[in-house]
Amino acid sequence: EWTKYGDSAKITHNIFAYLNRHWIQREQDEGSNVCDVSTLMYQLWRDQFFMSIRNTLLDSVFSLMTRIRNGQVADINLVKSVADSFVSLGNDDSGIASKRMEVYEKYFLEPFIKSSVEYYREEADRLLQEGSIIDYIVRVSSRLQEEDDRVELYLHESSLKDFKDALNKVLVTRQKDKFYSEFEPLLDARDSLNLKRLYSLVARTGKGSALDPLRDIFSAYVKKAGLDAIKQVSGSEETGGAIAKEARLFVTAVLGVHDLFAGLLHDAFEEDTGFSKSLDNACKDFINTNAMCPEGEARAPQMLAHYCDTLLKKGSGNVRKAGAEGASDEDSLEAQLSQAVCVFRYIKAVDVFQKFYSQHLSRRLVYEQSVSSYGEEMMISKLKEISGVDFTSKLTRMFTDMTLSKEMSEEFKEKCRDGDFAIPFDFDMKVLHTVSWPLKAPDTKLLLPSELSSVCSRFTNYYQNKHNGRKLNWMWQHSKAEIKMFFPKATGPAAKAGYIFHVSTFQLAILMLFNDESGPGTGYDSPNGPTLTLEQISQATGLDNDMIKPELEIFCKARVLVSSNNKISGDSKFTLNANFKSKHLRINLAVSKKVEQKREATDTMRAVDVDRMYAIQAAIVRIMKTRKQLSHRQLVEDTISMIKLFQASIGDIKKGIDTLIDKEYLERSESNRDVYNYLA
């Protein structure tokens, strides 16, 4: 009916078009309250007819809606045309836009929303009574989806937001406490589908504060999961077990937890930034302090560095998981390194990681243990992305030294050839730039066997001629050698080819003494070469007993040497074991001792402490130089925020301030002892 009226209104309007155009236009320009024919007709409809029937009209609309919602067949277009008619009826003569919708909003939208809310309230209550909250979530999700899809079909576009808000309120907000309590069980079940539904539902009421309680629950949950996972793993390893194994267990556990929840973040929470932050905070918490990492000991960065070492070092037993088909060894190495870097992002004591990483790297380079130079470079570029250039430039320098050393080695050998000097053995050296390398100059002196010393001094001369003014320090404790030993009673292939021993320089010096041609002056008193006492060995090598004893232990254990009284003491006499036999033709005697490893770790941490002390003092000076005068609290605050590599403690900062007062960089202000002045 309405349509017909609308059409006829149009026609009438056109008939009177002439009138519209001229007279009415003129009147409107003059501001009098006259409107054009079409508008007049709508007004008539509204005033005469509409007002009386509107309630009945609405009722029939509502029952129509109910039918639609109940899934019954109904003509949704009718609803739309009714809505439109209401809109049209608002077209007032005054033409003010806001008033246009007045009729629609007051007489249609409000009741419409009200009845929809009623309908759904009933449904919600019923659902909650009959089923679980999960069922509720599923059903309501689909209901809301229906309405979303449909709403444009029957409401004017301006009303969409109000309508949706109202539905959200009745279906979601009312129940939010139940949702919050259902969240954790869903996490337990790793039910990403329902988590997604729950997330979407709550998100409808606003992505900010409505979701915050869930974010907090999530954060706490991840943290607990992380701590539990690590605790489990820590129990399975005996204390004092191999560090490498410990490190791998730790990192694997961490990654397990992280990846699981990162997956949920993707599948269920749509990479929501708030949830992402919650995940990051939780990881930061549980990774740095947990069952394997006591507070304040910075074990996490140590273990991570060690883990990276196992990935990049040859023969560390790193088993690479079979990657996807076609994934090369390099790809899977890259994947593992990326994972390690992912953990690195959460480490708080970054300086500890850097120190240990560079130590491990220096060892890998010096002993040529890198499993892949591509892998090393990859790792460095990944670290550079996160940490910036300061740290990685030192590492890069180490690589440069390696390349330069190779070139120098070639040049030196050529020079020797030219000078008719035959190097009696295969000689390779590496020259390291002190500043960039974390290795220290040796603190033990050593008397080299003459074959070695002549070559070494020749090289020293060569180098110092090449680079005037530089000083070369030989690092015996990091140098290794391979020697071939022919035992008098050897049989089989060993008799011809001899056994090859991989030894440290100190070991080399000791063993060479047993060479029958180079005994230390006592001549040789047996067919097995010289017999030597601890004292004699010490004299000949320049090493002291504490250095010699452990090596002799290794030799005796390996049955390379024999001790006259079966122990290592002042009156023991050592000889070569003529009956030495081994299945292997190559034997490694240069094993690093666990005691040494532990001592190195402690030394490194001590170095970290020293560095931190200087970093704190430097930061304080820099701040005070700019500010000239600062209160204690502000200085402490600024220092903490300036230092990015580690968390400076208030106690350490205080010590730094004390030292600087002592060194007269700062003074306490006379007028206010809470304030410091910078002393130029």
Place this chain on the structure above:
Amino acid sequence: MTEQLFSQYQDFERTDGKSLIGPEGFERLSTDLGYDMSQVEPLVLMWKLGCTEMGTVPYENWSQSLTSMRVGSLDQLRKEIDSEIDRLKSDKKEYQQFYRKMFDYLKTGKQKVISVDDILPVIKGADNALFDKFVAFLDANSERIKTINRDQWQSLLELSRTMGDSLADYSKEDAWPALFDDFAEWEHSQK
């Protein structure tokens, strides 16, 4: 008169105008004034005479100080010192100056710190409850803490003036030397 007195105690005659009373002469002077070397009076005497180091008074300082104190004899000197000691008990600013100067007297030579042993007798005699606690603290930690620097010394006086007798209100977040954090912890554990 001033000169006469001076010559009684001076180290030895010098012709370059740099005569001074040395520690030995100073001790004699103190004893003549009736003071016990192990008490605080000689320190006050040093201060008023303008000593540059422990027990050393250059002639210039001697004559200047005696003149400004309007003192011409040992008796007068003693009266002046005694009244100064009284004044120190009530005048906080005066005491602070004296206290700070003590650091210079107690330290030896070019060192920037004083050994704890040297401080102990001085603070023990200061009649200050917090100082006494500090003495006990130093005693308990004598293995670890062997010296005190100027900042710690000066701050100690401030500490006693701010905190009173006990460190109940002490906070690590305040601007005290790190040593006092240890002191506070120790003091709290003594309850």
